[in-house]
Amino acid sequence: MSLIQLHDLVKTYETVNALNGLSLEVPKGCLYGLLGPNGAGKTTTLRILSTLLAPDSGEVFIAGLDALKDPRGVRQKIGFVAQEVAIDKILTGRELLQLQGDLYHLRPADRNCRIEDLVERLEMGSWIDRRSGTYSGGMRRRLDLATGLLHQPEILLLDEPTVGLDVESRATIWELLKELKSEKTTVLLSSHYLEEVEALADQIAIIDEGRVIAEGTTQKLKRQLGGDRVTLRVREFSNEIESEQVKKLLEKIDGVTKVVINRAQGFSLNLVVDDENVLSFVREQLNKAEYEIFALAQSRPSLDDVYLQATGRTLMDAELAVAGLRNKKLESKQAMK
Ligand SMILES: Nc1ncnc2c1ncn2[C@@H]1O[C@H](COP(=O)(O)OP(=O)(O)OP(=O)(O)O)[C@@H](O)[C@H]1O
Numbered sequence: 220m221s222l223i224q225l226h227d228l229v230k231t232y233e234t235v236n237a238l239n240g241l242s243l244e245v246p247k248g249c250l251y252g253l254l255g256p257n258g259a260g261k262t263t264t265l266r267i268l269s270t271l272l273a274p275d276s277g278e279v280f281i282a283g284l285d286a287l288k289d290p291r292g293v294r295q296k297i298g299f300v301a302q303e304v305a306i307d308k309i310l311t312g313r314e315l316l317q318l319q320g321d322l323y324h325l326r327p328a329d330r331n332c333r334i335e336d337l338v339e340r341l342e343m344g345s346w347i348d349r350r351s352g353t354y355s356g357g358m359r360r361r362l363d364l365a366t367g368l369l370h371q372p373e374i375l376l377l378d379e380p381t382v383g384l385d386v387e388s389r390a391t392i393w394e395l396l397k398e399l400k401s402e403k404t405t406v407l408l409s410s411h412y413l414e415e416v417e418a419l420a421d422q423i424a425i426i427d428e429g430r431v432i433a434e435g436t437t438q439k440l441k442r443q444l445g446g447d448r449v450t451l452r453v454r455e456f457s458n459e460i461e462s463e464q465v466k467k468l469l470e471k472i473d474g475v476t477k478v479v480i481n482r483a484q485g486f487s488l489n490l491v492v493d494d495e496n497v498l499s500f501v502r503e504q505l506n507k508a509e510y511e512i513f514a515l516a517q518s519r520p521s522l523d524d525v526y527l528q529a530t531g532r533t534l535m536d537a538e539l540a541v542a543g544l545r546n547k548k549l550e551s552k553q554a555m556k
């Protein structure tokens with residue numbers, strides 16, 4: 220049974236189309252990863268799921284409830300840990316958790332038991348009785364997670380739970396997520412860390428520009444891609460015609476199953492090959508056509524390859540492009556001052 224069903228979600232903020240027909244289903248007990256670059260629509264999706272935001276159109280069902288008609292019912296079923304959480308810095312972690320427990324009408328004895336359990340599992344130790352304003356980023360995040368889990372929700376929604384954290388906090392959070400998985404809590408987690416999604420998620424959806432571009436288990440997605448990946452860098456092509464010519468040349472080689480021209484950040488050629496012996500032919504053909512190979516890397520298929528296949532750019536390049544855009548906006552704002 221699918222515990223979360225999103226169908227054809229559309230959300231526009233002024234002029235930005237944040238979601239463009241996003242659909243996905245999360246089975247019960249699954250740890251589901253939403254992977255996508257900055258601005259892909261992950262937070263918007265999670266905010267809609269947590270009933271904090273209404274979509275312009277589309278359907279949202281959570282544990283059989285229509286989230287648009289029964290947001291209150293849905294909120295009892297879910298725990299939501301936002302990307303950035305504002306908390307009262309004067310209160311201690313324990314006081315904040317007690318308040319959260321009261322909000323959910325937990326009996327004080329149950330609430331206190333639950334707090335002890337979470338403090339132990341999240342390795343918060345004596346920090347729980349210190350003011351939250353003194354917490355490190357990692358400790359803050361652990362408190363956020365405890366807050367989301369206090370009422371033992373059936374479904375946990377996490378927006379980038381480990382972004383920017385120290386190694387130890389990340390490990391603690393990963394451990395807790397693995398435990399939740401074995402306890403059959405359904406978890407939907409967004410991340411732009413490939414390795415995080417790969418290490419934790421049973422199933423993933425890759426999101427790009429507000430829609431799902433690939434979906435399934437990591438193994439299935441990688442299997443769809445076939446053999447070894449090879450990335451080659453040659454000199455930049457002067458135009459589209461030239462790049463297409465080189466692509467055709469390489470596609471003709473026996474054992475080369477796929478050629479993608481990666482246009483972001485200069486040019487590189489990404490090939491899928493049946494076996495590594497094919498590489499000597501690739502080298503020979505490129506040399507004949509007077510393309511010197513500057514760099515060559517070979518690897519097993521990764522999630523980044525899945526992304527590249529679907530979008531023509533790597534996840535890293537997509538993030539750099541967004542960062543570049545941000546810097547440009549900043550520069551023009553400063554120039555206007
Ligand atoms: N309140 C808002 N007003 C205007 N545009 C917004 C607003 N919130 C998000 N957007 C835009 O909607 C798009 C999707 O944003 P969203 O925050 O859902 O992406 P994301 O995948 O969570 O990105 P990140 O990895 O940076 O957190 C982006 O282009 C973003 O700039």
Ligand SMILES: [Mg+2]
Nearest residue numbers: 261262263302
């Ligand atoms: Mg986000």
